[in-house]
Amino acid sequence: MAELGIDRLPGRQGVWVALCGNARVWGGGGVVGLFALIALFAPVLAPQDPLWQDLMLYQMPPAWLPGSEPGYWLGTDSLGRDLLSRLIHGTQVALIVAVVAAGAAGALGVLLGLMAGYFGGWVDALISRLIDVWVAFPPVLLSIVLVAVLGAGLHSVIIAIAVIDWTRFARVVRAEVLVQKEQDYVASAVTIGLGRWRILFGEVLPNVAPLVLVLFTMEMAIAVIVETILSFVGLSVASDRPTWGGMIAEGRQVIYEAPWMMLMPIGCLIALVLALNALGDGLKTALDPVLRR
Amino acid sequence: MPIGFLVNRLVLAIPTLFGVSVVVFVLLRVVPGDPIAMMIPPGAGQEDIDRLRVLYGLDRSIPEQYGIWLGQALTGDFGTSISLRSDVLGLVLQRLPATLELAALALLIAGALATGLAVLGTASRGRWPEAVVDGVTGTVQAIPDFVWGLLFILALGVLMPVLPISGRFDPRIEIDFATGFYLIESLARFDLDTAAMLLRHAILPAVALALPLTAVLARLLKSSLSEAMTQDYVQVAKVRGFGPGRLIVREAMRNALIPTVALSSVQVTFLIGGTVLVERIFSYPGIGNMAIGAVINRDLPLIQGLVLTFAVLFIAINLVADLTYAALNPRVRRG
Numbered sequence: 001m002a003e004l005g006i007d008r009l010p011g012r013q014g015v016w017v018a019l020c021g022n023a024r025v026w027g028g029g030g031v032v033g034l035f036a037l038i039a040l041f042a043p044v045l046a047p048q049d050p051l052w053q054d055l056m057l058y059q060m061p062p063a064w065l066p067g068s069e070p071g072y073w074l075g076t077d078s079l080g081r082d083l084l085s086r087l088i089h090g091t092q093v094a095l096i097v098a099v100v101a102a103g104a105a106g107a108l109g110v111l112l113g114l115m116a117g118y119f120g121g122w123v124d125a126l127i128s129r130l131i132d133v134w135v136a137f138p139p140v141l142l143s144i145v146l147v148a149v150l151g152a153g154l155h156s157v158i159i160a161i162a163v164i165d166w167t168r169f170a171r172v173v174r175a176e177v178l179v180q181k182e183q184d185y186v187a188s189a190v191t192i193g194l195g196r197w198r199i200l201f202g203e204v205l206p207n208v209a210p211l212v213l214v215l216f217t218m219e220m221a222i223a224v225i226v227e228t229i230l231s232f233v234g235l236s237v238a239s240d241r242p243t244w245g246g247m248i249a250e251g252r253q254v255i256y257e258a259p260w261m262m263l264m265p266i267g268c269l270i271a272l273v274l275a276l277n278a279l280g281d282g283l284k285t286a287l288d289p290v291l292r293r
Numbered sequence: 294m295p296i297g298f299l300v301n302r303l304v305l306a307i308p309t310l311f312g313v314s315v316v317v318f319v320l321l322r323v324v325p326g327d328p329i330a331m332m333i334p335p336g337a338g339q340e341d342i343d344r345l346r347v348l349y350g351l352d353r354s355i356p357e358q359y360g361i362w363l364g365q366a367l368t369g370d371f372g373t374s375i376s377l378r379s380d381v382l383g384l385v386l387q388r389l390p391a392t393l394e395l396a397a398l399a400l401l402i403a404g405a406l407a408t409g410l411a412v413l414g415t416a417s418r419g420r421w422p423e424a425v426v427d428g429v430t431g432t433v434q435a436i437p438d439f440v441w442g443l444l445f446i447l448a449l450g451v452l453m454p455v456l457p458i459s460g461r462f463d464p465r466i467e468i469d470f471a472t473g474f475y476l477i478e479s480l481a482r483f484d485l486d487t488a489a490m491l492l493r494h495a496i497l498p499a500v501a502l503a504l505p506l507t508a509v510l511a512r513l514l515k516s517s518l519s520e521a522m523t524q525d526y527v528q529v530a531k532v533r534g535f536g537p538g539r540l541i542v543r544e545a546m547r548n549a550l551i552p553t554v555a556l557s558s559v560q561v562t563f564l565i566g567g568t569v570l571v572e573r574i575f576s577y578p579g580i581g582n583m584a585i586g587a588v589i590n591r592d593l594p595l596i597q598g599l600v601l602t603f604a605v606l607f608i609a610i611n612l613v614a615d616l617t618y619a620a621l622n623p624r625v626r627r628g
Contacts, residue, residue: 139566140569148591269440
């Protein structure tokens, strides 16, 4: 079993043994990887230009339903645009937001969490207070106000997610740094005269990195959901860029004529979110003994 | 109920609301983009624009604007909605009952489902039903409420059209009620046909809102129940020969509810937050749906009023959760 490798020593090898033995890491990671590949090679994979309209072929059903049009595997939308191509390009937007927004929230949260945990004193008091205030402000209100302030667009989606969700990283990282600070390796680093920032980023950060990775994966799932929500209500990217949320909104309008139209982007959303959650859960279990909790 | 505690919490709510109103007010007014531009016809002269700016007070400094707004707000005047051209307080109060009824229904459903799942999971500890409960709650929790809503619309509104998927009531039916709480009022009047019609409209959005909360509550309650089951008093009851059903429901539940209630207030605020999108999807005429419209139209007075309304709701939920906690937990009640 995987535990054998871990119990002995939380070395690099133990981590890999634990990761490889975890089905959720494999399953979740596989699906996420597939979506990542689709996003990366979207222009190559999409059979058509996602914006090209063929008004003669509007609301064509997908290939397995009667009346479908050859070449349009998932059918077309109300403007005769190829749904498969739009879905593929929408994957790109979803993953860009997931990575950039989760990365921004993570960078901000990890930095503040590291500082609060390691420096203590007034720095900790200030940051902890800020976290308390932030968490008390419900995310819905904050996102309504932020999007109202920043206006629609991909940048405001990313900023909104980072500004709202940095606390998720900061709280956990702070608590973990408090534990790490008492470890021998930090004392050794202090003894040999390394600077505070050097210890923080060179020594402590690598040791909280597995934890940050778990949080990052979970945050990506949240970011994908938020992007879909905002593009659904028309507050995300400009309407000439296909998004899952935008496709859901279009499908909702013609739900009686073309019920399948909404199903595909919803299916993609559910698959990606469940996969990211499974990956995060799996990573957490696999890396837990390494973090000694 | 401890009156002092209640008063204390209400007094604490005042600075919170004040803070929220300042932050929102300032944020909304430092944005580039002119709300007046939204409401004038193309080709309107500068003179007309200036007149409107003065009318809405937008020509003054931000602290001045806030002072005026606060003074009026304290008398119940929250300004005039720019996009709907109507009194903000009136608009919000007109829509609020719809959201409150929907949220209350969702909360009832979540509580009932979560209790059932948690009891089932605890009773079947170590056997396959527990694994099913864990699997179901895990999956249900990962999928957000609005996605459930969309799936319900597809499944039960379109593919198998058994329930209405938009609005709060059948527009063909005349509704002549004294309050905005249609469901409660129709039940109070024993007008069961109308109540059933309202329920049929509310059930899908309510279940969609309830599902993620159900999963969280079921997990919390199940783990507290499992812990309570190992306590001495439950063991004593077991030795005395009580069956598992009685052990869980009569002995362990009361204590297991305490941590669940304590942790659930945040989750309930998420449910209220969820109404924003779920109402939109079901074209349900509540304040959540209105909030999205207000943001799209950059209707500053309306956004301000709605955000404050949500803040009041969140404070009220926390207060109710604290009071429930105190009522359940004798240590808090006496201390």
